[in-house]
Amino acid sequence: MKKFFAVFKKEILVFLRNVGLVFILIYAFTFDIYIAGEGIEVKPRNVSIGYVNYSGELLAQKILAHFHAPEFQKPKRFLNEEELKKAVFNKEIMVGVIFDKGFEKDFIRKKEAKINVIIDATAAAQAEVSVQYLTQTIYSMIDGKMPLNIKVYKLFNPNSNSKWFMSLSELLSVVTMLSLVLIAVVFVKEKEAGTWDIMLLMPANGALIIFAKIASQIFILSVGIVIGIGLILFGVFDVPINGNLFYFFLLTFFFVMAMGGIALVIAAYSNSVLEVSQYTILVVMPLLFLSGAWTPIHSMAPFLQKLSIISPVKYYIEGAQSIFFRGTDFIDLLPYFMGEIIISAILFYLGYKKMGRLF
């Protein structure tokens, strides 16, 4: 046990003295999550809009009046269609609206009225949402004319606050990424610095060294997670915690062990920190794709949906979202825990075997 703590303490010290790594950890658990929560928007925001009006002023201005800050910039008038098209082409305008000559007349006469819309689809999400917004605006103008009304009750996140969702997702992605990198680097650094042989020649069991090294990195990660949740999730974004935070940490522990297994395999094959980062990117991308962090799993291709069963990130993200937003009881969290524990046991065993062979 003395040797375990000797190694543990050494790794913490080495980490703290490595200014670059400390910076990355702090950055990832604070600014990175903040930027993700603040920056990735699915509502239109500050969208540039331009229009050409060949029709009467009244109705057109009434519609255009709905496009205002903060969602939209002040609509900019163009004299003809060509100029508007050019502006869209030059990325000055994201959404262009053209009111045809007969628009106002047709509308009042209840004939088929038409608005032409040009969108810059390279900014797909924002442009699409703008068009929806435009459609909603028009429907609300002809209110009562529709026989059907939809009344929506938003659960868990009544204001549809995408910041909550995005910041938690980003925190989980950061944990995924950093757990791989930190645990792999703590081994590979010894190879890179040429201290690997000396480490092997210590009169200590290989397992002890491996576990002490992993434990030290889990400790560092935990500190990062506490900072990320406390400062950014709770502090800045006011993310609710409807479940028990302790369960989240427990789930994180099993998840990190699973990642540790993968990291050990990466570390066994890499000889430098550079190689670690290359392998990590190779592994992290499919892991995150399959996890449902970016696309809900049920909207994936069927075979990918099946594959996602073996992704440790899936159970982690679904479990974490249930704990934070749904406030799920422990008994209902069990599937996530079971999945995570099984995968973690398998991955860690494989990684440990692979690394152990080098000792």
Added chain:
Amino acid sequence: MLEVRNVTVKYGNIVGVRNVSFKANSGEIIGFIGADGAGKSSTMHAIAGVKRFEGEIVFNGYAYHSPKEAEKIKPYLSLMPQGLGLVLYDNLSVKEHFEFFRNIRGVKKDIDYETRLLKMAGLYEFQDRLAGHLSGGMRQKLSLILALLPRPKLLILDEPTTGVDPISRKELWEIVDEFRKKEGIIALISTAYMQEAEKMDKLLLFDEGEVIAKGNAKELKESIKDYTYEGEIEREDCFSFNNRTYCLKPLNLKKAPPLLEGVFFVNALKKGKKNLKINLEEKDVKLPEVVVKAVGLTKKFGNFIADDHIDLELKSGEILGLLGANGAGKTTFIKMLLGLYPIDEGELYLLGKRIKSYEDRLELKSKIGYMSQRFALYEEMSVKENMEYFAKMHDLSPKETKEKIEYFSTLFGFKKYLNDFPKDLPLGINQRFSLSVALLHEPVVLFLDEPTSGVDTIARATFWRFLREIKEKWKISILITTHYMSEAEYCDRVVVLKRGKKIVDEEVKKLHEKFPGLSFEEIFIKYYEESG
């Protein structure tokens, strides 16, 4: 004509080399001699125009003061940087290297000249071989002829012979020698081998970023003949090494013909440096006569046989030198002895016990001390923290640890560096600190992998004196690898490896009896040539 005037090279606030001045005529070989970090490479990079400097350099009437101004002379110079075959690409063949270098240096194809180069380097038959498959010596010769390809007027070679086998070393010298005579080029060559100094026309001795002496080998030796005595003594104001004693005060000893390395000792004495006192207390240790025994040890990497059926015995209280060029299989062999590599064939006995399994080894780890190449220890931890860590790993109590740190830091003279980080230490101090880490747990056998490469003369002498004391007083057996053939002199017995095979296993005394009057370098060349 090359004239260097007051050149100073700085790396941020750190001075790489200060106020170097010298002149070189065409056809001359100028030797740069000194330890790693003494300023040799900095000077070379300044002259080659790849590093900013203060001062002035004049080459054939053109004066330059910066890398930008040096662009004009670059067509006339070739630089071969330090490191074995560092300029080569493993996946290109010899022929492709010629094409590539022809293109980047903008040289026209000249078949006669290229053939001549290839034949001189003994690479004519190997033109289709990939550089990655060449031996260390061949790689270095290829690098050299590539440097000669644009017919430079100024050839700058940074440690071209370090780690190269003795025969290739001889051939490298022959190539350089022929070219400077026939083409009248100026060659600047740095080296860590003192013996090579004899072949140079002018020498610059570097120490701590300064040129401490200039002149040819004879003049330099002459300058210290009054301070050189025969035999070795233990005094604070004298340095003793290699059967010579250097002292500024007159001694009651017989004068001896001076050696070039003596210049460094005398310079250190003039700077007021003191000889480190070495006095270890006797330890009574009972050990079997043979500490390590290897029978037919073999290691293969794919098709490549790194070590081919090597027998070796390390007796108690003996310093055994394991010599060989880079790639001869020394490090692989040590790693097998340490159990870091699985053994493909053969048997290994440690303290009379056959080592087979992981468990066998675990039991004996605490009996082994190991110092790896380049003294690798934890960079992010201070000297003291490193020692505390290793002490804990070896189950020393906090009280013992404190005592040991105190003891070793005083003994090896690094007490004032205890709170510094290893990379900030002078190389010689770093070396002794690494040795103390290897000795912390009182091992009975010590494995040292190239512990002296790059270290300055005085630190190297001190290190060897320590090894001798440790062997005699503490009865520790020492296995040491080195590519400095001359260091064989300080071992009790030497084993020489050549391409994975053992070609010499003999007591040093007996070798001298067998070849009276020959230096070790010459003896080894004889063995090398005999073994084919």
